[in-house]
Amino acid sequence: GENVEQHPSTLSVQEGDSAVIKCTYSDSASNYFPWYKQELGKRPQLIIDIRSNVGEKKDQRIAVTLNKTAKHFSLHITETQPEDSAVYFCAPSNYGGSQGNLIFGKGTKLSVKP
């Protein structure tokens, strides 16, 4: 099965700084790479995703980069704001394969200090 690791487990940054969270996975068949944000007491919500035929995707202040050879992908948040404080989960999966479900990392707790 898929082994997923996220680093770091906690991250504290000053408002305006950048934050980078890395996710490594083991299943070379993984072809879908989403990042979920879970604010305290709320549901996980998809914030950005990338498929295996793309190396990078950007949406305003957030971006995801994928390195399929090394089997890792990263979440980049620039110009961080206090409302970015949350737990972020990566969830690589193999859509269309034997696993249609998402395998989540353990999460990274991001704290943005004003």
Added chain:
Amino acid sequence: EAGVTQFPSHSVIEKGQTVTLRCDPISGHDNLYWYRRVMGKEIKFLLHFVKESKQDESGMPNNRFLAERTGGTYSTLKVQPAELEDSGVYFCASSLTENTEAFFGQGTRLTVV
């Protein structure tokens, strides 16, 4: 459009009792997933329905857990009898197909005392 809804939002039960969690997916979503997060650990997959059929139930921890999706609409997850280690947040998610975004419900926080 209504999102994924879960009932109840919180449940506190005694060890040995039975609890039933309900999930109403987004209308038209054939795929329904159950996940849980216990003791601040990662969100773990429990099972996956495609319509009323169990596509993958490899994440179900033991036979005290029973999930159903009669008619392919809402789903229930029953825990009987509940144990202390079952405490956590149970999430339901749905997606139109296996290749599209999964939308999560707010979760049910289960506390077994």
